Amino acid sequence: MGHIFDSLQQFWQFTGFANCQWQNLVMIAIGIFFITIAILKEWEPLLLVPIGFGMIIGNIPMFPGLNIGIYEDGSVLNTLYQGVKQGWYPPLIFLGIGAMTDFSALISQPRLILIGAAAQMGIFGAYLLALSFGFAPNEAGAIGIIGGADGPTAIFLSSKLAPDLMGAIAVSAYSYMALVPVIQRPIMLLLTNKKERLITMPKPRQVSQRERIIFPIVGFLTTAFIVPSGLPLLGMLFFGNLLKESGVTKRLANTASGPLIDIVTILIGVTVGASTQADKFLTGKSVLIFGLGLLSFVIATASGVLFVKLINLFIADPARKINPLIGNAGVSAVPDSARVSEVVGRESNPSNHLLMNAMAPNVAGVIGSAVAAGILLGFLG
Amino acid sequence: MITFLFNSGKMRKKLFIISSILFGALTAGAQNVSDLVISEAEVENETGITDSFGLHSGWIEITNTSQGTVNIGGCFITDDLSQPRKYMIPRTDLSTKIGARQTCLFFFNGPEFIGTFDVDFLLSKGSVIYLVSNDGKTVIDSLEIPAGLPADLAVRKMARDAKHVNFVAEADPAIPSPGVMNSDGNEETGAQKIAREDPFGGVLTLTSVSVVFGALIVLLIIFTITGGFFSGRFENPFKRSAKAPKAGKPDAEVAAAIAMALERELSGGDDVAAAIGMALDMYMDDTVHDAESFVITIRRNEASLWNDKSKNFRQLPTR
Known part of the structure; x- marks a missing residue:
């Protein structure tokens, strides 16, 4: 009888109840919160559901040595986590993004490309702020990339520059991407007047298949020669787009934009979520990273809108003026930020559809953030 | 199937070339x-x-x-x-x-x-x-x-x-x-070098912003020029003259003539004539031409649901 009691007592020590700390419960609650907003509000559900559940997986209390934790060499989770740690997953996601993105809006209106560059100010604004808060330059660079509003890019860069901060950076980036409609709308309204919001833009011209095929090749050669350190992201993005546009590799494009990106999204979401173990995640630094991440989104949105207003000063022809409400779309959360432009534009004039115009800076933002990541990696790596 | 592929002389030649290139690339890299x-x-x-x-x-x-x-x-x-x-x-x-x-x-x-x-x-x-x-x-x-x-x-x-x-x-x-x-x-x-040389981050920020803008300005210039050619705003130096249309592809006048002839032939079939006319028009604009040359195609529109069986059910009378 005593032996059974001893065994039960020993078993109790193995359980999550015996090893539980309040930090675990906080992280589990955050995970449940993510799942809840993903399901109820449908905010980035494809990312927040895997991340939220991953957070719960990673924060089940246990004692080390069972070789099951994400930070224990050789465990299943650790093996899957290598794709994040070594940076394999983000380029694969970029391949899928390239294969599902239509760059026609950008090709037909090249002048809107620069809005995508202006919105990258969020990255560098957050970098400067992070430095002033005492982060090392490599950590500041990894935090700054949150302003690129691009989850895979944030994971890729932070895994190279500041692996210890990657969990907080990835969760912060994806959280704010989910909150793009909430964050951007007030800034857009604050920085524009009614007259500017009513500007109508011409419908983008139709782009031929030949132009769409030339785009990924020329785009890749140009950006990769300027920033070779962005090769994994830029290469896969443009390669995926060539698969889509060439018209002769439909099977490959379908796989890249369908099953492949889905599988990698599941793996990246769960493992990034599981990497937020309470003891590594609940720190003062993480709180600061969340604050800086929010500021980077604000700066990026404001920079995009203000840049459009600046360009408009130099455009004499009223018919060619750009609606500043598409400035926010330079933040590369595709297509959410472009959708915000459309929604806010229609609030002022229900017949003013800005979505197609906003897609140009939106996809330019994807290229811009990958270029910015390449620059930061080149300087700080 | 695989046996067939390997028995085909052309295929074997292709496989040999591809394997040689791959081998060369792998050993070189x-x-x-x-x-x-x-x-x-x-x-x-x-x-x-x-x-x-x-x-x-x-x-x-x-x-x-x-x-x-x-x-x-x-x-x-x-x-x-x-x-x-x-x-x-x-x-x-x-x-x-x-x-x-x-x-x-x-x-x-x-x-x-x-x-x-x-x-x-x-x-x-x-x-x-x-x-x-x-x-x-x-x-x-x-x-x-x-x-x-x-x-x-x-x-x-x-x-x-x-x-x-x-x-x-x-x-x-x-x-x-x-x-x-x-x-x-x-x-x-x-x-470490940046921490020593640029502790406040100003130089890195200015450099990076310049490079991001530079890269996208280059793209802007390239696609403004190529867009100009493709949209007809600039003269395309590589485009063949109108007198020598691409073999197998009718020029605009011929396309219009075909459309008119078809319309006459298909008297009463306005929808068909309109569809052919539109296909020719879009073909001339190079917006529907797909991989096959010399073939005019109309992309299938899934939204039309013309073959949706539920649409063929007998409709119940409505009161």
Whole structure:
């Protein structure tokens, strides 16, 4: 009888109840919160559901040595986590993004490309702020990339520059991407007047298949020669787009934009979520990273809108003026930020559809953030 | 199916070409022994490092300058080019794999001491030591040992550029540093350099913003120009003249004539005539032309649901 009691007592020590700390419960609650907003509000559900559940997986209390934790060499989770740690997953996601993105809006209106560059100010604004808060330059660079509003890019860069901060950076980036409609709308309204919001833009011209095929090749050669350190992201993005546009590799494009990106999204979401173990995640630094991440989104949105207003000063022809409400779309959360432009534009004039115009800076933002990541990696790596 | 593919002469030729290209690319890209450098040597080792037998033997250091692991097994070390295979480094020892930017040491302690890293002849001053490739002929690298090299000092090559690791032989003997890559110590990371040179981040920020804008401005210029050609705003220098339309593709007048003729033939079938007319129009604009040449296609519109069985059900009378 005593032996059974001893065994039960020993078993109790193995359980999550015996090893539980309040930090675990906080992280589990955050995970449940993510799942809840993903399901109820449908905010980035494809990312927040895997991340939220991953957070719960990673924060089940246990004692080390069972070789099951994400930070224990050789465990299943650790093996899957290598794709994040070594940076394999983000380029694969970029391949899928390239294969599902239509760059026609950008090709037909090249002048809107620069809005995508202006919105990258969020990255560098957050970098400067992070430095002033005492982060090392490599950590500041990894935090700054949150302003690129691009989850895979944030994971890729932070895994190279500041692996210890990657969990907080990835969760912060994806959280704010989910909150793009909430964050951007007030800034857009604050920085524009009614007259500017009513500007109508011409419908983008139709782009031929030949132009769409030339785009990924020329785009890749140009950006990769300027920033070779962005090769994994830029290469896969443009390669995926060539698969889509060439018209002769439909099977490959379908796989890249369908099953492949889905599988990698599941793996990246769960493992990034599981990497937020309470003891590594609940720190003062993480709180600061969340604050800086929010500021980077604000700066990026404001920079995009203000840049459009600046360009408009130099455009004499009223018919060619750009609606500043598409400035926010330079933040590369595709297509959410472009959708915000459309929604806010229609609030002022229900017949003013800005979505197609906003897609140009939106996809330019994807290229811009990958270029910015390449620059930061080149300087700080 | 596979048998058919391999039996086809054209397919075999294609497979051969593809395999050759792949093989060439893989072998060209692989990290290989040509990335190895004899970076340091000490002959009279009186007080320095000892070999696995506890002896102060002469030694050489070999550095892998590449970014990948290189297996030195099967290569040769010699001090006499007439005997390039004087000492063969064992092939089967896993420890002969040298990691990226790592070094390994070989001790010259004579034939009575046997080990992977124990060379069976002695190192002598005034000689040249060679590292020979695993083909037994190609000299990968060599290091000349000065006749007057003092005891407990080494001859070495230094990597002045830590990023590209270009080793340059030094004239003066140096204090030995076995097992450590020879560089001038300027190996700080990018972040350390930025922390030292640009603590507030202003320079990096300005540079990065300029590069991001620069890259996208280049794209802007390129696509403004190409867009101009494709949209007809600029004259396309590569476009064939109107008098010589692309074989098999009708020009606008011919397309219009075909459309009119079809419309006449299909009297009463307005929808068909309109569809053909639209297809021709879009074909001329190059918006519906797909991979097949000489074929006019109308993309299938899934939204039309013309073949949706539920649409063919008998409709119930509505009251």
